[in-house]
Amino acid sequence: MPHTAEWKVRLYLFEDEGTTKARVVLDTGSTSLTGHGVAHRNPADTDVPEIGDELAxxxxxxxxxxxxxxxxxxDIDGMGASVTRREPPQVTGWPV
Known part of the structure; x- marks a missing residue:
């Protein structure tokens, strides 16, 4: 039972005074989901917008x-099947 689909993703970046915000929208054709991300530059750091873009x-x-x-x-739960959920790994590094 072959299946082919094309989903579209749009990524929007906004930067203002050391804070970069990102919004990504997934359009499956029948539904859409949105994700958000933020990166803050330390005022003492050099202004490199690409780094904020990458992080956000x-x-x-x-x-x-x-x-x-x-x-x-x-969706799996709705079909009566069980889902094994895993906790996300601990993330270190730049603050959110």
Whole structure:
């Protein structure tokens, strides 16, 4: 039973005074999901917008991925099957 689908993803970045915000929207054709991410530059750090873009976009994509997995888990639950949920790994590094 072959299946082919095309989903569209749009990523929006907004930067203002050391804070970069990202919004990513997944359009499956029948539904849409949105993920968000934020990165804050330390005022003492050099202003490199690409780094803020990368962090905020990565965090938005991670948020979207989690929302997509959660939607799949709800769909599985709705079919009466059980879902094994795992806790996300501990993340270190730049603050959110």
């Amino acid at each position: 976009a990565g965090r938005a994509l991670h948020d979207l991925g989690q929302r997509l997995v959660d939607a799949a888990a709800r």
